[in-house]
Amino acid sequence: MDAYDLITRNAAEVVTEDEVRSLAEDPDGKRAYVGYEPSGVLHIGHMLTANKLIELQEAGFEIVVLLADVHAYLNGKGTFEEIRETADRMREQFVAYGLEESDTEFVLGSEFQLDEEYTLDLHALELETNLSRAERAMAEIQSGDTATVAQAVYPLMQALDIVYLDVDLAIGGMEQRKVHMLARDTLPSIGADAPTCLHTPLIADLSTGVGKMSSSAGVSISMEDSEEELREKVNKAYCPPSRDPEPDGDGNDRDNPVLQIFEYHVFPRFGEVVVERPEQYGGDLEYGDYESLAADLDSGELHPADAKGALAEYLNELVAPGREKIRQQRS
Numbered sequence: 001m002d003a004y005d006l007i008t009r010n011a012a013e014v015v016t017e018d019e020v021r022s023l024a025e026d027p028d029g030k031r032a033y034v035g036y037e038p039s040g041v042l043h044i045g046h047m048l049t050a051n052k053l054i055e056l057q058e059a060g061f062e063i064v065v066l067l068a069d070v071h072a073y074l075n076g077k078g079t080f081e082e083i084r085e086t087a088d089r090m091r092e093q094f095v096a097y098g099l100e101e102s103d104t105e106f107v108l109g110s111e112f113q114l115d116e117e118y119t120l121d122l123h124a125l126e127l128e129t130n131l132s133r134a135e136r137a138m139a140e141i142q143s144g145d146t147a148t149v150a151q152a153v154y155p156l157m158q159a160l161d162i163v164y165l166d167v168d169l170a171i172g173g174m175e176q177r178k179v180h181m182l183a184r185d186t187l188p189s190i191g192a193d194a195p196t197c198l199h200t201p202l203i204a205d206l207s208t209g210v211g212k213m214s215s216s217a218g219v220s221i222s223m224e225d226s227e228e229e230l231r232e233k234v235n236k237a238y239c240p241p242s243r244d245p246e247p248d249g250d251g252n253d254r255d256n257p258v259l260q261i262f263e264y265h266v267f268p269r270f271g272e273v274v275v276e277r278p279e280q281y282g283g284d285l286e287y288g289d290y291e292s293l294a295a296d297l298d299s300g301e302l303h304p305a306d307a308k309g310a311l312a313e314y315l316n317e318l319v320a321p322g323r324e325k326i327r328q329q330r331s
């Protein structure tokens, strides 16, 4: 796979393609980052962007993980002390998940976001941004129904992080795209470049295939799930025996979360998949890429129950080191 294909693999969108192509010409030493509001335990959304970071590390990028303590505070996630404590635990879980510690720079937002220069640049961005745009950028990020002033400051700080962390590529889930677009439009006003961005897809809700999976509503997969819990959640997941259950032109009304997890989590980390089946049902199936697995589900060769059984096993392997880390953290 060439560098551009590896960088953009499984991305829902890149802004812009030309800018990413130019990064791909010589990725060595380029810097990419994701920011996370510290929460106690990694869930499958964190793991999705982390997969991209691991791929970028392979492509030669330096990786910066921002543990966005000030952002979590502005978004009403707790007291500063609580948030700082969870940031440490989260860092350890990312390393257990597979981010090379020696190759990853973990930065706490408060290490630089409270500096005078940062604050003055923030005020300059505040002058450049109208309130409703800042609010719109937060629609899929903010906690609670009513936007606060703190939440309007939040996306401007996220924009500024890109400058202060000196990164070449900003990564985030699709829910971050409006913040990044705001960053592209406003950063030039303080003399900084418009950032290049890559957005990862959102995984559909596990039980319905509608909307997006989140830790706050519905069923989510997290690093602390036991093998048994993973098996139960995956067994109950929405997985129709075809990839587009309601062909209606866009094929997007309901997605198949089981297939999405194979595509975005299992294949990127394991490279191949073996679905174990008893001899009497045709024996094991082996897949070297996502497309062939999805095609077999479509054709009926692969039964949803067998796909789910395999998925639970692979997910268990992915979360096991983090689960062990969480157990140590709590003892």
Ligand code: IYR
Pocket: 033, 034, 035, 036, 037, 066, 068, 071, 141, 157, 158, 159, 161, 162, 170, 171, 172, 176
């Ligand atoms: N908005 C992110 C957290 C975050 C991301 C980046 I990239 C930052 O520079 C700062 C915060 C979230 O929703 O978790």
